[in-house]
Amino acid sequence: MWRRATSLSSLIFSSSRRPLRDQGAYSLKAWEFFCAEPFKGEGCLSKEKNLFITFVLGGPGSGKGTQCAKIVENFGYTHLSAGELLRQEIASNSEDGAVILDMIKEGKIVPSEMTVKLLKKEMESCDNGKFLIDGFPRNEENRIAFEQIIGAEPNSVLFFDCPEEEMIKRVLNRNEGRVDDNIDTIRKRLKVFAASHYPVIEYYSKKGKLYKIDAIGTEDEIFERVRPVFAACKGAH
Ligand SMILES: Nc1ncnc2c1ncn2[C@@H]1O[C@H](COP(=O)(O)OP(=O)(O)OP(=O)(O)O)[C@@H](O)[C@H]1O
């Protein structure tokens, strides 16, 4: 894990300085993608809006969506679920939607530029600058794409720490008709989660932005662990 994160950061700081936004959205070459500087020019979201962003992370079924609903109710954030935006794209029958459906069924992570494009559209059309971004970033590619395209970093990051057996139990009981809520896809999602989340968590931990929350307990008990994170910064914006 460490080696991967280290080699990625050496890529980030070593080469081309061309802003991602000037490049064709889906023709990003990995090299340019990782090496570009965050876009901070005219039309940059972080320049136009006073942003206050919390990323909400955790494995499948760890309770991210459930806790986001409570944070919205209590602290006036706008909730953007990356998974939900991708599901809406599938429902729109777009070309991207077909690609996204195939990836979600396989428990894979959708190419970052597709997901960030959807997040950006929502963030631009929203008057509120306080965003809870749920299920994102899932990996280092997601994280870097957000920084590059949105030109912002999160102010804080919540990580719901939940044992696998509990996540499997919750997802199988969810009953919302999701194509990925079946045991085969859950196992694939858990594998992908285990392989990709750690560098992201570690990155934000080192920056002092990470709040790790024990996700075992009732929904209300967990929210009482989340509340102080937001109560502490309520006066700040
Ligand atoms: N503390 C809890 N105890 C028991 N069940 C819970 C708890 N929190 C959430 N759930 C239930 O577990 C299921 C998964 O929760 P939720 O959808 O919030 O997870 P998630 O992290 O958003 O998952 P995904 O990444 O798959 O979207 C839901 O049916 C929810 O009602």
Ligand SMILES: Nc1ccn([C@H]2C[C@H](O)[C@@H](COP(=O)(O)O)O2)c(=O)n1
């Ligand atoms: N950053 C993201 C978020 C979600 N996805 C895809 C893959 C997930 O299995 C699926 C469902 O997301 P969830 O609702 O569980 O957060 O959506 C992705 O590729 N990238």
Ligand SMILES: [Mg+2]
């Ligand atoms: Mg969810």
